[in-house]
Amino acid sequence: MVSVIEKRKKEHLELCVKKDVLFHNKTTLFEDVELSYKALPEISMSEVDLSTSFLGKKFSFPFLASAITGGAQVSKKVNLEIASACQELGVGMGLGSMRAMIQQPSLKETYYVRGVAPDIFLAGNLGAAQLKQFTPEKINEALDSIEADALAIHVNAAQEAVQPEGDVDFTGLITKIAEYSEKISVPVYVKEVGHGISFEVASALRGTSIKAIDVQGAGGTSWTAVDALRHKEGFGLIFRDFGLPTAVSLIETKTALSGTDKKVIASGGIRNGLEAVKALVLGADLCGNALPLLKVQQKKGTKGVREYLLNFKKEMQITSFLIGCKDINEIHSEKALLLGKLRDWVKE
Ligand SMILES: Cc1cc2nc3c(=O)[nH]c(=O)nc-3n(C[C@H](O)[C@H](O)[C@H](O)COP(=O)(O)O)c2cc1C
Numbered sequence: 001m002v003s004v005i006e007k008r009k010k011e012h013l014e015l016c017v018k019k020d021v022l023f024h025n026k027t028t029l030f031e032d033v034e035l036s037y038k039a040l041p042e043i044s045m046s047e048v049d050l051s052t053s054f055l056g057k058k059f060s061f062p063f064l065a066s067a068i069t070g071g072a073q074v075s076k077k078v079n080l081e082i083a084s085a086c087q088e089l090g091v092g093m094g095l096g097s098m099r100a101m102i103q104q105p106s107l108k109e110t111y112y113v114r115g116v117a118p119d120i121f122l123a124g125n126l127g128a129a130q131l132k133q134f135t136p137e138k139i140n141e142a143l144d145s146i147e148a149d150a151l152a153i154h155v156n157a158a159q160e161a162v163q164p165e166g167d168v169d170f171t172g173l174i175t176k177i178a179e180y181s182e183k184i185s186v187p188v189y190v191k192e193v194g195h196g197i198s199f200e201v202a203s204a205l206r207g208t209s210i211k212a213i214d215v216q217g218a219g220g221t222s223w224t225a226v227d228a229l230r231h232k233e234g235f236g237l238i239f240r241d242f243g244l245p246t247a248v249s250l251i252e253t254k255t256a257l258s259g260t261d262k263k264v265i266a267s268g269g270i271r272n273g274l275e276a277v278k279a280l281v282l283g284a285d286l287c288g289n290a291l292p293l294l295k296v297q298q299k300k301g302t303k304g305v306r307e308y309l310l311n312f313k314k315e316m317q318i319t320s321f322l323i324g325c326k327d328i329n330e331i332h333s334e335k336a337l338l339l340g341k342l343r344d345w346v347k348e
Helices: 004-018 075-089 099-103 105-110 128-132 136-145 157-162 173-183 199-206 223-228 246-257 273-281 291-322 328-332 340-347
Strands: 052-054 057-059 092-094 122-127 150-154 188-191 212-214 263-267 286-288
Touching: 004 075, 004 099, 004 223, 004 291, 075 092, 075 105, 075 291, 099 105, 099 122, 099 136, 105 136, 122 128, 122 136, 128 150, 128 173, 136 173, 157 223, 173 188, 173 199, 188 263, 199 246, 246 263, 246 273, 246 340, 263 273, 273 286, 273 291, 273 328
Parallel strands: 092 122, 122 150, 150 188, 188 212, 212 263, 263 286
Antiparallel strands: 052 057
16 A cells, blocks of 8 residues: 555656656845955866765765655655765765654665665655654664664754645644764754745754765745645645755855854755856865756756766866965865845845
8 A cells, every 4th residue: 555655755756757846936145255366376177176074975076966855665766866976976965754664664775776886875764843742763774674873853834834744733842852962873964845944043053063064045946835736726836946055045044053063054946057157166076956856867867867966066166266266275265255135035
């Protein structure tokens, strides 16, 4: 019998691939970030090396495929094909929520990618609300069985509020995240799903043992739109554009975490290597996306994902060359000019 979770997972995949699930009147605001172009960069593009490490694992360039799926039979192929491309390209990957496999361990095979991706940074995933449901031991067992390097806890009040069967009791979750980040056997980070982490939320997480925040801001896939489309009459579509643009969320999160050694991942609507380098200049340690990878995987399988990632890397290398930066340290010491709406937002 197909469980409620498996049915939802299938619907999410289908809606994301076939329907308009993007923000309509809000962008990431990376268009308001201007880099300092150097017509004479005084480096050779072949010198640009974007390799980095994150939570102890090496990346050939700073890209983390954001969580997409797991738990439905259709998830297996998606995960394996994205994972093989990530292994070839030397980048990391997040799996979809592991709630289904914790409830039904036979679903492990829909998440397990170590056969094709033995070396990549691999993050397991669970909703913050599920921390009330599962003990740290249960979660550790599941993480161990898929050989995950980290756990991403997703915080998604906007999505749950619109989801027909959403879990809207978010009381006490900051304390739970603090507690579980001490008890989980791998590093823990917190992620949104496309509506952004604010200064206040990042500040509340600052004192916990989480190792990073993945901002997943607004401007790409709108998860209020995805779940509104699961209501008969599209109830909830007024929330399609809710949330903090990714560039704003990144700046707010960086500010809230400054002075700590916590990392920041820029994501949510990042669609090319130029935007990714802008995010690095604003202080991100890694960048990532989900929907473009899913779409290319559905059309062209592993080969398509590999080409997409190669292209993305090339765009990042060109951008670094054009601002005269050989590596991520140099990119991090670059300054960006903030214009228009982004500047207004950050001033406020
Ligand atoms: C089909 C699909 C399923 C997703 N499932 C999860 C999930 O299980 N857990 C999670 O944290 N995020 C999930 N996400 C959200 C993404 O990780 C990401 O935060 C969001 O899509 C915004 O990034 P994008 O604009 O690059 O798509 C999913 C995304 C897609 C496209």
